[in-house]
Amino acid sequence: MDLKGKLYSKLERYVKIDTQSDDKSSSFPTTSKQFDLLKLLAEELKQIGAKEVNMDKWGYVTATIPATADGNYPVIGFLAHVDTSPDAPGKGVKPQIHKCWQGGNIEINKALGIVLNTSNCPELAPFKGEDIVTASGDTLLGADDKAGIAIIMTAAEYLLQHKEIKHGRLRIAFTPDEEVGQGVDHFDVKAFGADYAYTFDGDVAGCIEMENFNAHAVKINITGKSVHPGTAKNSLANAIRIAGDIISSWPENLLPENAEGREGFIMFTDLSAEIEKAELSGIVREHDSAKLLSMEKQLEAIVEAKRYKYPSAKIEISFREQYRNMVEIINQHPKVMDNLKEAVRMAGLEPRIKPVRGGTDGARLSFMGLPTPNIFTGGYNYHGRYEWVSLDGMNKSAEVLLNLAQLWAK
Ligand SMILES: [Zn+2]
Secondary structure, eight states: OOOHHHHHHHHHHHHTSOOBOOTTOOSSSSSTTHHHHHHHHHHHHHHTTOEEEEEOTTOOEEEEEOOOSOSOOOOEEEEEEOOBOTTSOOSSOOOEEETTOOSSOEEEETTTTEEEOTTTOGGGGGGTTSOEEEOOSSSOOOHHHHHHHHHHHHHHHHHHHOTTSOOOOEEEEEESOTTTTOTTTTOOHHHHOOSEEEEEOOOSTTEEEEEOOEEEEEEEEEEOBOOOGGGOTTTOBOHHHHHHHHHHHSOGGGSGGGOOTTOOEEEEEEEEEETTEEEEEEEEEESSHHHHHHHHHHHHHHHHHHHHHSTTSEEEEEEEEEEOOTHHHHTTOHHHHHHHHHHHHHTTOOOEEEEOSSOOHHHHHHHTTOOOOEEOOSEESTTSTTOEEEHHHHHHHHHHHHHHHHHTTO
8 A cells, every 4th residue: 555645745744834842831732833733633634524523722633533343342542743842943844755765875954964874873774765754954854743643644534535444433633742741731531532542653664662661750959058168177068069979979870871772770960059059850760660669779878878978968869750651551451562563564564662761642641541552653863853754664654553443343
């Protein structure tokens, strides 16, 4: 099945709309420009004949593809996010298509010297002969996650035109603010009414994700004691110095720059300090919740040692849960992954299960009662000028959606 033409025309239309989210904003969505795409999608869903098309006050766009099979099958949801990352410019995206890539350099921008190849991105190597889409060197592409939106819209249109394909009730949702970690803050799981769902967000063809980090935030508050440096002996407690001591005592093998795969870490992300007071913040990340707790114990032990070393200071440490590894929930519903793996194989790919070194909207949805693993969209190098997506990978992803719809009605 070749839906590449349709996929590209949608992708091109969506990436040209600036939908960058803003982690410093306190409104929801964090930027009102995300409504530009959300409104367009609601309109397009109506045009292709989707039912129950709705946009709520938060901006969530939902719609239904009615069942074509008789019988009582689970309701399946498909989700993608409209916002792009605040980490790279997202306005004025000019997509370019590099047809039938032959394995050499892909010049994203000659003048700026932005060249994509298999040395700076080995993940590209298996996709020789495919149509690769990039931006033009001055912005990100926004395939994260507009490729996901194009995939869902293309597959939805196809299903609505081919009612001979038998499937149960399907639900679609487009959400704002995923990149700033707030994508499902106001999402009404009950109103969405799906039993299981899949996000289309991320990675190269074949990759599926059901595991993400357990994530805690850590805060260390240090109250020092200021004394004139001339008479400071045995009485000064300099909170700046103590914060530095704690930071440098954390083992190097447990830092993000030295970790990969399933290895966890603690990263200090912020420090404000003066002699009398310091506040140190950080994040704790680990797929295994027992290992996460043992890393926290290790940091607590370091803090305890500093309390003895600096008796006139007061040091407090606390942890706060941010999100949890969805594998815990997904494993309780084996059919969610069984059908997904089968759908990927039916599309002619071998499923590769990758642990996500971050969080996903799907992880939070899983803990809100909607088990939601993630499906590849066929791209890589997200959040930057080297971002690319393969149209062939997107085509495979759309096939996976069509296969899933049918597998759930068996
Ligand atoms: Zn994304």
